[in-house]
Amino acid sequence: MKIQLSPSRPFNLDFTLCCGQTFRWEKQGDWWYGVVGQAPCKIRQTGKTLAFEGVDAGFVENYFRLDDDLPEIFSRINKDRNIEAAISEFNGLRILRQEPWECLISYICATYKSISAIKGMLANLSRRFGEETRKDTQILYTFPKPAKLAKAGLHELLACGLGYRAKYVSETAKLVRENTLDLERLEKMAYAKAKQELTSLPGVGPKVADCVLLFSLEKLQAFPVDVWIRRAILKYYARYFPKEFVKRLSAQESLSSSGYEKLGSFGREYFGDYAGYAQEYLYHHERMHH
DNA sequence: CAAGTGCCTTTATC
DNA sequence: AGATAAAGGCACT
Numbered sequence: 001m002k003i004q005l006s007p008s009r010p011f012n013l014d015f016t017l018c019c020g021q022t023f024r025w026e027k028q029g030d031w032w033y034g035v036v037g038q039a040p041c042k043i044r045q046t047g048k049t050l051a052f053e054g055v056d057a058g059f060v061e062n063y064f065r066l067d068d069d070l071p072e073i074f075s076r077i078n079k080d081r082n083i084e085a086a087i088s089e090f091n092g093l094r095i096l097r098q099e100p101w102e103c104l105i106s107y108i109c110a111t112y113k114s115i116s117a118i119k120g121m122l123a124n125l126s127r128r129f130g131e132e133t134r135k136d137t138q139i140l141y142t143f144p145k146p147a148k149l150a151k152a153g154l155h156e157l158l159a160c161g162l163g164y165r166a167k168y169v170s171e172t173a174k175l176v177r178e179n180t181l182d183l184e185r186l187e188k189m190a191y192a193k194a195k196q197e198l199t200s201l202p203g204v205g206p207k208v209a210d211c212v213l214l215f216s217l218e219k220l221q222a223f224p225v226d227v228w229i230r231r232a233i234l235k236y237y238a239r240y241f242p243k244e245f246v247k248r249l250s251a252q253e254s255l256s257s258s259g260y261e262k263l264g265s266f267g268r269e270y271f272g273d274y275a276g277y278a279q280e281y282l283y284h285h286e287r288m289h290h
Numbered sequence: 291c292a293a294g295t296g297c298c299t300t301t302a303t304c
Numbered sequence: 305a306g307a308t309a310a311a312g313g314c315a316c317t
Contacts (some may be wrong), residue, residue, distance in 0.1 A: 020298065111299040117314050118298085163312025168300085205300050226298035248306095254299075256306060283298070 003050040003057055003066075010070050012092030013045040019093055019284040021215050023106055023119045024126065024143070033138045035126075036063060036099065040135035054135055065094050077271045077278040082236045086285035095280055096215060100183040101176065102143040103216035108168050108203040110211075117161075124160035125149075149173035168203025175201060183217075191219045206260045214276040223267030223275040225260055228286045233263055240266060 005011050017025045017032055025034040031042040041054025052060055061067060074087050105125075110118045122143075129144035129152060149157075150173040157166035175181050181201060186194040194217060198209035207226060213219035223229075230249070238246045241262070249259060271278035 107298080108300095110297095112297055112311085113299090113313085114297045114315060116297095116316090120314075158312085161313065164300090164310090165312080203300065207299060211298070224298065227296085228298065252307080254308085258305075260299095287298090 001052055001057055003052075003060060005048040005050065005066075007048070008071060009066065010092040011045070011050070011064065011066065011094060012090070013043065013050070013064075015090050015093035015284070016064065016096065019090075019280060020115050020287070021211075021280065022096055022098060023110075023115070023122050024102075026138075028138065033135055033140060035130075035133060035140045035142050038131070038133075038142055040133040040138070040140045042135055042138075063097050065097050068094060070094065073274045073277050077274050077281075079270060080236075082232075082285075083271075083278055083281060086281035089288075090281055090284055093280060093284060095220070095277060097218075098216040099143070100186070100212065100216040101146060104172065104176075104183065104198075104201075104204070104208075104212050105143075105149070105169055107208040107211040108172060108201075109162060109165050111165065111203070111205075111208065121161050121165075125157075125162075128156065128160060146173050146177040150177040165203060171202040172204070186213075187217045191221055194219065195222075206257060206264070210264065214279070220274050220276045221268050221272075223264045223271070223279045225255065225263045225267070226283070228283050228290075229267075229279060230255060230263065231290075232282050232286045233266070237266070237270070240270065 013032065025032050030044045032044065033042045035041070039054050041052060043050060043052040043060065050060060078084050078087060106118070106122055109121050126141035126143055129148045130141035133140050133142060149169060152170065154166050154170060157169055162169060176183065181197060186197060189197070191213065194213060195209045198204050198212060199206060207224055210222040210224035214222035214224060234246065234250060245262065267275045267279060
């Protein structure tokens, strides 16, 4: 199956899958292989043509957010030279519409880890607790369901390389399995309220919550602040903050919750309703040029 | 090659 | 409120 992208609908599959928002897609030759839900699939881009197998066009449109009007979004977030440089270099990078459950566990695992290490952990989790599927010669695994991870022993999770995150994954899986927290419900809630609910989960602080909200729960105003975004703000946007605050931010290793809140609020106020898109472009740009 | 640094942070404690 | 420490282990230099 194929989709033809019109010139007014920029999309870049490689940027989108390489920028660190998702961790389980693998490129073999021209094709990206992955499992979303239960379906193993592959997709490739040749110019303005997207070709895919294993999923239908509706899925592709939805998952890759081809419904987002990127030119319109750019015109809203393009506030200065820095963001403009990022937009022009990585034009076509889109935020994905991921599954909330997988996204949540992924970002609980992602804390204080490098992207390559995160990929390793999630591959281990899926191989050990997911269902084996095949596409061509590729063996791919579905992402384990809440009940499966809730049942997993701590030692098994540790064997996947989760370290201290193992107990957070285990406890969060139990809360989701028991429906103590209904992830689907968060999509309909306002950003602040949904964030508050998410941060009640073990292993979920403001950063993890913002990632889950942005990448899987339709909250495009979420502005996750990680080390790279913090560096980018210090480099390019320091003048929007009191001198004392900038001084503390530069000197300190970790970010306090009030510090996080200040940077996140800045992102939302400065870039507007699509702050999350601005964040992804800044993040990727910063990582590629540091 | 060994050792050091850094990692899309959260939590506990003072 | 704000500072500080601890928490796996892997990848990269």
